[in-house]
Amino acid sequence: MLKMKQKSSAKHISSFFIEIILVVFFFSIACAILVQIFGKAYTSNNQADKINSAITKGQNLSEVFSSKGDVKGTFSTVFGDTKSIEETTNAYTATFNKKWESADKDIFYSVIITPATEKTDSGIIKSAKIEIYNKSELLFSTTSSKYLSGEAGLHE
DSSP, X not given: OHHHHHHHHHHHHHHHHHHHHHHHHHHHHXXXXXXXXXXXXXXXXXXXXXXXXXXXXXXXXXXXXXXHXXXXXXHHHHHSOOTTOEEOSSOEEEEEOTTSOBOSSSOOEEEEEEEEEEEOSSEEEEEEEEEEEETTEEEEEEEEEEEEEHHHHHTO
16 A cells, blocks of 8 residues: 555656646746847837937938038037037038947948039029938938029028
8 A cells, every 4th residue: 555655646746747847938938039029129229219319310410401502510409519510512420429429430330411502593493412320321311492583602
């Protein structure tokens, strides 16, 4: 009789350990899946933050250019500090860090404004293509214009 009790309790203990192993296996798989989900959510959130920031700055640049019509004035109004602006023959490029502070090192954002002037019979149309990059990835692009009547165009 004593042997019977020992065998049945041994069976209960081994089945208990098998259950525990299965439960631990299930939870480890669930944890691995959750870590991947949270990792992707974190990456998506960072990407969305970069894009939202670029859109806000791009819209501000577009609005200011539409009112001023001047690229350097637009940069100084939106960013304040214009020491990182590099002017080439057909574009203005400014570089910034993650906090949108003017930067020559640790560049996170690049803003390129390509101005164009078109003379018409009734005046001048100043336009600018505004592009914002994160390293080499285009985050935002738009075109903004300012119309100057014939009289205003003569005074420039």
